[in-house]
């Protein structure tokens with residue numbers, strides 16, 4: 001009903017921008033159910049692409065090329081990293097206090113340039129703000145935002161909300177991914193008082209791989225407050241936070257969904273500080289000699305259906321590769337996501353100079369995108385190619 005009303009509004013009032021929305025387990029453009037088929041084009045130079053006049057003609061031409069390739073191969077969405085470890089944005093002073101989006105005042109206009117190219121090509125952009133998968137020298141700035149209430153609030157007011165207000169009405173903005181793989185910096189510890197904050201189920205999972213620094217509650221409070229800040233600035237914004245493995249994003253399989261609404265609210269106290277959809281990453285492990293997927297992976301064995309995770313929101317498989325795919329081709333992976341209840345699939349990753357062992361080349365991911373090109377099956381994934 002909500003979706004239908006929105007569609008009517010979109011057609012009748014030109015001032016209303018039709019944005020990606022969610023109903024139940026699926027995404028919609030107007031009243032059309034859509035499947036997010038796309039790629040990570042996470043960076044040209046990680047942490048130094050946007051703001052401070054850094055989006056030069058080389059970087060912009062690379063992102064333009066990525067977006068055009070997604071479009072021409074039949075994809076519709078792209079995931080891009082923004083602050084990473086706060087190497088260059090936001091503008092944080094020596095006391096850890098955020099002064100603005102960036103020093104030179106170009107962060108917002110740089111992101112808008114990307115969105116403008118994306119809109120022309122009918123591609124949706126998802127901005128991943130921070131990164132928990134790597135702890136770098138600049139991490140102390142991010143540490144303040146995660147763990148200090150005052151510093152977090154300054155980031156929200158001085159950088160996050162200005163970005164969200166300026167970009168929230170852009171048709172090509174798909175949503176905000178608050179932190180890539182927070183499990184990299186999570187502490188594995190028992191918490192007898194509350195299952196939301198007990199991470200002992202992550203023992204031996206590899207969680208804490210970037211340096212176990214924060215309790216689950218610290219990270220959940222950070223997510224809750226940032227999500228709340230985004231919603232205050234744009235009530236229709238779509239929000240996720242990419243989990244490193246579905247193990248911490250589901251209550252099934254004897255696991256615990258650290259991202260569920262009640263846990264985020266319990267940690268941070270903000271009623272509207274919850275995620276709009278879930279997104280998770282999955283790779284066959286290199287450290288197991290056969291390189292198999294773990295048994296919770298969407299691609300384990302013959303593959304899990306989205307319903308196996310018992311989640312009450314859409315689920316995007318937001319990182320995966322054929323290279324670490326245990327014999328699954330990219331086409332099979334995209335196909336599985338489309339037909340088995342997921343709301344999207346984003347291959348890792350598009351950066352073509354890449355020589356990282358985890359990463360697929362653009363050509364490999366493009367074969368996966370082409371597999372879903374033009375699909376409109378409303379009883380499975382939905383429409384893949386749409387006009388913004």
Ligand SMILES: *[C@@H]1O[C@H](CO)[C@@H](O)[C@H](O)[C@H]1NC(C)=O
Nearest residue numbers: 195196256257260261262263
């Ligand atoms: C979220 O997880 C907590 C802790 O396991 C649980 O008590 C609660 O019922 C879950 N909430 C939802 C909405 O699934």
